[in-house]
Amino acid sequence: MISSNFKNLHTSKDEDDLPHLVSMFFDDHLSDADCNKLQLRLQTDPSARRFYTQYAVMQSHITLHFNHGLDYETSAKSKPLYSKKRFRALETMTYFSIIGIAILICICVFGLLQFAQPEVQDDSELFQYPYIARIERSEDVKWQDEIDRPVKTFLRDKDLLSMLEGEVEVRLKSGTTLIFHGPSSFRIEEDNISLSLGKLIADVTKKAIGFSVETPSGKVVDLGTTFSVTVTPEKKTEVQVFRGKVNISIFDAEGTEFFSKFLFANQAAEFEFTAKEINDSIFSSIDFLQIITRDYAISDFSENNILQENIPDAVAAGLFDQYEDDHKVFIFPEKKNILLESDVQAAISRPGTYQNEREISRNRDTIPDGTRVDSFRIYFNPVGHPQNMVTVQGKIHFNRPVIGILTSNEQLLKTSSLFSSLIVDSPSRLTFHSSNKTEKAKRQHIDIISLSDDRKVITYKFMTYGKYVDDLRVLIESER
């Protein structure tokens, strides 16, 4: 056993000053006499050499451990690729030597010098083992170990991290984005996260398919997707899939897999720590707001909204009794950056509150041709009994101004050929929007739609019977 080799050092620690000499050596605080003493000891005592070596390896480990971010961009005090002394020496080298070495290194090794460069195009070139990830965003994060990890801090392979609070976005070498919400505890590896507590949202790049998240009793394997995993303090695991699909496995106490299932986009599942099966649960897209904001012109929405990327054909065609839910209002992104080649009539385009058919569904405004727009469908179809009114309300925040809300069947039908992928791809496809209720509110005055002064927030209150749907198309300014 290794430790027994140092028995003499440890049992006679009071007399043996070797540990202190070695420590001072690494702090460059040895006196001349101490230098001689240490040197003599190392030359003559194999046990001292072994102690020194293992101590030195520990010293390198501590150095690497505390330099999560060999962040040469932000910290002048962090260790640069070359020491200051070496930089001075480099200045004296000939121009051609430097260029020659630089070319050699640039051509041959992807990234060996990238630490010293503030801007790089390919993220993977930033990372040099054991650094496999980098903090890209950090909001009000409190780390349990109280170590400061600012944006651009590099994280090491197998780093074990605990957040007390806040939100941190980490980018792996593969380009995969991970967003952790505190409180959370996790261990980070290039293709695997062990999540023992908290919420993780993963947006996995194609080249990282197979990336996995391990929880106390299961494992989620990515199959090209965006998904979230939450581990509660009771060790229950919840999985939500926004995009693509994952495979979930659960394990027994011995770590043997005994059940697995696939989970697809807009599905959710959960399993207890000691579960023997995986149960379906209710999907919510609110976990993926950061991803949605990145990919669409939406900055926030109420929890009762579900942003679903692929609009089902039946809904796109305006068929009745599809996607029925008494509590959820779906947001379906449609075509982006469409140039209007003729004027489009819109029911609502100015700030204000509109609350009856006369106010909501008339063609009061025109969006002129030549305008570029992104389109979203807002869809509420309650299960509710035909005689019972169902009410739902919420908000959708866009990050660019709304330039028109289309509410009538006529408006929807006329514009589907421009904005609906289904109709654009299959122009002969018949569409109805026959069940749209907003028109039928003529005598009932039962929907309220508001557009904020900056035209970026739509507030809605839909009150409808089970036999109707609320179906809107929202057009917003395209990104310039």
Place this chain on the structure above:
Amino acid sequence: MTKHVLSNEFLRDLTQYQDRLFAYILTMIGNIDDARDVLQDVNQCILKKVDKYNEGTNFLAWARRIAYFEIQSYWRNKGRSRFHFDIELLEHISEEAIEAIDRYDERLSALRLCIEKLPQEKQKLLVQRYQKSLSINDVAKTWNRSGKAIVMLLSRVRLQLFDCIQKRLAENNL
């Protein structure tokens, strides 16, 4: 200069073993900044000698040999410094280092657990010294203590970590 196409395996090995090479070099040099510089020299040398490397053989052993000669060169250039590793001592330390680095991952995992167990004050001291790279005197100022006291404190903390690591390694061996 002859261009040699680097295989993915070679690049993977080169990047993967950087920390082990650093540990090996630091063991025989003792100064972190100098060890970083030597590591860069070693990397350049490895790239120049890539055509001499036989794919599939032990990359780390091959790279370590290159590092060993760079370290010798470092000490030669150091000339008459107060502390000096002569050839014989370098050979001895190199043998020991190879053995210690064989359990690199195990040691690293043990270290992390041991650091977590340290009281906050001691962790703070390590952060100042290793993460913020404060000099002994700068650390001493923040603690309102003498440099000598900080050197002693660091020595105790490191020895505590060392003992903890040895204990964990020994437990793993049982």
